Amino acid sequence: MDALTPPANAGAGGDPEGMLFRAEVRHWCERELPARVRAKVQANLFLEKEDYLAFLHALVPKGWVAGHWPREHGGRGWTPLQRFIFEEESAACGAPWLIPFGISYVGPVIHTFGSRWQKERFLPPILASAEWWAQGYSEPGAGSDLAALTTRAVREGDEYVVTGQKIWTSYAQWADWMFCLVRTSDEGRRQAGISFLLIDMKTPGITVRPIRTMDGCHHVNEVFLDEVRVPACNLVGEEGSGWGYAKFLLSNERVIAAETGRSMRQLAHLRSLVAADPQRADRDDFQRRLAELELRLHALRAFCLQTAQAMDPQAAPGAEASIMKIRGSELQQAIAETTMEWLGAHGTVYDPALVHLDRPASATGPELGPGLVRDYLHGRAATIYGGANEIQRNVIAKMELGL
Numbered sequence: 001m002d003a004l005t006p007p008a009n010a011g012a013g014g015d016p017e018g019m020l021f022r023a024e025v026r027h028w029c030e031r032e033l034p035a036r037v038r039a040k041v042q043a044n045l046f047l048e049k050e051d052y053l054a055f056l057h058a059l060v061p062k063g064w065v066a067g068h069w070p071r072e073h074g075g076r077g078w079t080p081l082q083r084f085i086f087e088e089e090s091a092a093c094g095a096p097w098l099i100p101f102g103i104s105y106v107g108p109v110i111h112t113f114g115s116r117w118q119k120e121r122f123l124p125p126i127l128a129s130a131e132w133w134a135q136g137y138s139e140p141g142a143g144s145d146l147a148a149l150t151t152r153a154v155r156e157g158d159e160y161v162v163t164g165q166k167i168w169t170s171y172a173q174w175a176d177w178m179f180c181l182v183r184t185s186d187e188g189r190r191q192a193g194i195s196f197l198l199i200d201m202k203t204p205g206i207t208v209r210p211i212r213t214m215d216g217c218h219h220v221n222e223v224f225l226d227e228v229r230v231p232a233c234n235l236v237g238e239e240g241s242g243w244g245y246a247k248f249l250l251s252n253e254r255v256i257a258a259e260t261g262r263s264m265r266q267l268a269h270l271r272s273l274v275a276a277d278p279q280r281a282d283r284d285d286f287q288r289r290l291a292e293l294e295l296r297l298h299a300l301r302a303f304c305l306q307t308a309q310a311m312d313p314q315a316a317p318g319a320e321a322s323i324m325k326i327r328g329s330e331l332q333q334a335i336a337e338t339t340m341e342w343l344g345a346h347g348t349v350y351d352p353a354l355v356h357l358d359r360p361a362s363a364t365g366p367e368l369g370p371g372l373v374r375d376y377l378h379g380r381a382a383t384i385y386g387g388a389n390e391i392q393r394n395v396i397a398k399m400e401l402g403l
């Protein structure tokens with residue numbers, strides 16, 4: 001075990017099978033997780049598509065790419081607790097983010113609501129990590145208020161003709177397909193005129209333009225659709241029912257948002273930085289702050305484990321999912337802020353070129369400095385994506401307080 005890997009103290013909610021499963025995941029990561037990818041993750045460097053694919057392709061023979069899918073669709077039928085343990089333990093060990101767009105978002109929508117043809121066409125490549133998906137929900141005028149979306153799909157014979165713009169589309173530059181919310185009607189409630197389409201990114205009329213985020217990296221894009229012709233068989237479920245599928249998908253999005261494994265890794269990192277400089281005058285203050293962050297992490301992990309154990313995989317998640325999203329993203333940011341303060345002046349110089357290398361390097365200060373700054377900068381988005389935290393608080397107020 002290297003210095004940046006957290007100790008194997010992680011629990012499984014008192015569940016002996018969960019403990020065994022956690023040990024199995026850890027063992028797998030130690031032997032099979034590609035070393036180059038793991039080193040990049042631990043140094044917080046920018047990951048290229050090939051890095052994510054190397055991790056996913058290593059998972060394929062084990063059947064763990066979509067372990068939480070039902071067995072009849074090629075998954076392992078994991079319980080919510082197993083899914084949580086896998087995602088936490090692999091992230092803590094230095095695995096990349098398990099890109100969710102195919103595996104956790106559109107895959108479950110297709111196997112729950114899709115046609116037979118859609119299941120046969122789209123699920124096997126997701127399981128094999130052979131196709132990359134993007135999520136086309138947000139638009140310039142429709143983020144939190146998603147029902148305001150205006151990208152229009154007009155039915156012409158056996159096709160829909162789609163025109164409009166999506167924004168903040170993560171990794172659309174690498175995508176083969178995009179699942180997209182489109183407006184098929186202006187009648188009645190805004191939600192009732194929305195449909196769910198699967199769009200081949202090679203179709204003429206699609207333009208992807210990069211947006212550079214403040215870490216200087218290319219994670220997100222604008223996607224312009226200009227009279228894009230989409231076969232009608234790519235409509236999921238019923239026309240006008242897309243809002244229901246979108247909500248089903250968003251509830252899956254929030255369940256995986258606590259990212260405790262990532263926080264375990266980042267906290268271990270901060271701990272090792274503080275331990276490496278015993279002479280620093282403000283070290284006691286940082287030790288106290290580290291202890292506070294650790295307590296927050298323990299509390300969040302206990303909540304996630306308890307929630308995962310009690311969760312009915314068939315039922316829509318309750319307010320707990322929003323609580324996990326809020327607490328998880330706030331904790332990530334608190335760890336990154338404390339790390340930046342520890343770095344002090346070394347954190348004020350940042351060259352994005354250094355996080356695009358294959359190994360950590362710094363022109364000034366600690367070798368891992370650029371990656372830590374990148375993590376801090378990109379981490380500002382964690383309280384926005386996946387449904388902004390203010391919106392999550394509204395969800396909790398509605399569900400729990402009936403406001």
Ligand SMILES: Cc1cc2nc3c(=O)[nH]c(=O)nc-3n(C[C@H](O)[C@H](O)[C@H](O)COP(=O)(O)OP(=O)(O)OC[C@H]3O[C@@H](n4cnc5c(N)ncnc54)[C@H](O)[C@@H]3O)c2cc1C
Binds near residue numbers: 138141167
């Ligand atoms: C890094 C990143 C990656 C993303 N990836 C994707 C992706 O792949 N696909 C995709 O479709 N989208 C993606 N998004 C978009 C994301 O879902 C939206 O940014 C988010 O839903 C917020 O919408 P908005 O940006 O339009 O902000 P707005 O909705 O305009 O919100 C602005 C601010 O006002 C607050 N606010 C808005 N309404 C309310 C309210 N009713 N009550 C209280 N406060 C409110 C918000 O919380 C926020 O603080 C991504 C965003 C980021 C930053």
